[in-house]
Amino acid sequence: MIISRSPLRITLGGGGTDLPSYYTNNEGFLIAGAIDKYVYVSASKPFLDGFFIKYTKNEEVANIDLIKHPIVREFLKYNKFIGNSLELSCFADIPSGTGLGSSGSFTTALIKSVFAFNKQQITQEKLAEIAAYIEINILGEPIGKQDQYIAAYGGLTCFKFMRDGSVEAESLKISNEVLTKLERNLLLFYTGQTRSASEVLQDQKIKCENGNKEMFANLDYIKEQAHISRNALEKGDLNEFAKIMNDHWIRKRSRSKFISNSKIDALYSLGLKSGALGGKVVGAGGGGFLMFYAEDKKKLRFEMQRNGLQEVIFGFDFQGTKLIYG
Numbered sequence: 001m002i003i004s005r006s007p008l009r010i011t012l013g014g015g016g017t018d019l020p021s022y023y024t025n026n027e028g029f030l031i032a033g034a035i036d037k038y039v040y041v042s043a044s045k046p047f048l049d050g051f052f053i054k055y056t057k058n059e060e061v062a063n064i065d066l067i068k069h070p071i072v073r074e075f076l077k078y079n080k081f082i083g084n085s086l087e088l089s090c091f092a093d094i095p096s097g098t099g100l101g102s103s104g105s106f107t108t109a110l111i112k113s114v115f116a117f118n119k120q121q122i123t124q125e126k127l128a129e130i131a132a133y134i135e136i137n138i139l140g141e142p143i144g145k146q147d148q149y150i151a152a153y154g155g156l157t158c159f160k161f162m163r164d165g166s167v168e169a170e171s172l173k174i175s176n177e178v179l180t181k182l183e184r185n186l187l188l189f190y191t192g193q194t195r196s197a198s199e200v201l202q203d204q205k206i207k208c209e210n211g212n213k214e215m216f217a218n219l220d221y222i223k224e225q226a227h228i229s230r231n232a233l234e235k236g237d238l239n240e241f242a243k244i245m246n247d248h249w250i251r252k253r254s255r256s257k258f259i260s261n262s263k264i265d266a267l268y269s270l271g272l273k274s275g276a277l278g279g280k281v282v283g284a285g286g287g288g289f290l291m292f293y294a295e296d297k298k299k300l301r302f303e304m305q306r307n308g309l310q311e312v313i314f315g316f317d318f319q320g321t322k323l324i325y326g
Contacts, residue, residue, distance in 0.1 A: 002326035006109035007034035007317040008100035014226030018144030021208035028161035032150035034317040041109040043117040052087040099283025104147025107131040128152035142205040154320030189309040193287030242278030242293035249280035
């Protein structure tokens with residue numbers, strides 16, 4: 001049996017500039033952090049012929065074309081999987097649809113496991129490239145590339161998304177002291193709402209493809225702020241980073257009516273009144289996790305818990321997608 005794991009992620013700046021509808025015109029820039037919450041995929045040879053896929057559903061089919069899970073089906077076809085049998089199982093620390101990039105993490109874990117099952121090696125760059133190609137080019141999802149790339153690379157990483165589709169990755173140059181403080185003062189609270197990132201991002205994709213000037217101006221500003229966030233983080237000015245994150249959220253929520261709602265707005269406002277210096281909804285928006293930066297965390301935690309939000313304690317992952325067995 002082969003078992004791989006792939007980290008989930010949070011975005012620290014530049015979210016939305018990793019979509020092809022934007023970066024093919026203006027180039028994108030984004031800072032992402034892999035966290036120690038994971039998606040796991042196991043691959044093994046079953047006793048019987050056929051393809052056995054276990055996730056929230058169980059599939060037993062005779063050939064690849066009959067697999068209903070779109071990512072599994074299209075990757076095995078893309079990979080020209082040889083053989084008449086394979087068993088795949090998936091499980092995760094946190095449910096999908098919560099804004100932590102689970103689809104990209106699943107895809108990279110899947111690819112890593114199947115490559116290992118076939119006794120093949122794959123680089124981080126190629127792993128991310130194939131995962132993004134499957135989801136964006138083959139399946140036509142209106143999503144960006146950050147999820148696949150940060151899952152593959154891990155760490156706190158800056159990504160440049162070039163007009164030709166290539167991606168440049170560079171680790172954030174942050175001291176251990178600042179890293180520890182950032183990790184300690186970033187808090188994640190689950191809103192209890194799930195949503196499809198594709199539904200939220202489709203609106204941005206359409207506006208960019210139609211040349212909407214307001215959308216491009218918004219994303220240009222977000223990209224500029226991401227560069228400033230990088231400087232703040234590398235200098236160790238976390239209060240400045242928190243302020244930029246707050247400004248980023250205000251700009252982000254103006255991009256589409258699907259990004260926020262009255263409940264999220266009320267909780268976010270409460271967070272700022274309860275000690276948070278800045279924050280945002282992680283991922284495309286519409287639900288999932290609220291992330292706050294706070295040095296005085298006691299009141300913030302009390303108010304979020306009083307309103308029914310569950311906190312997820314996390315640390316950063318610096319290993320990326322890896323084999324843990326086999």
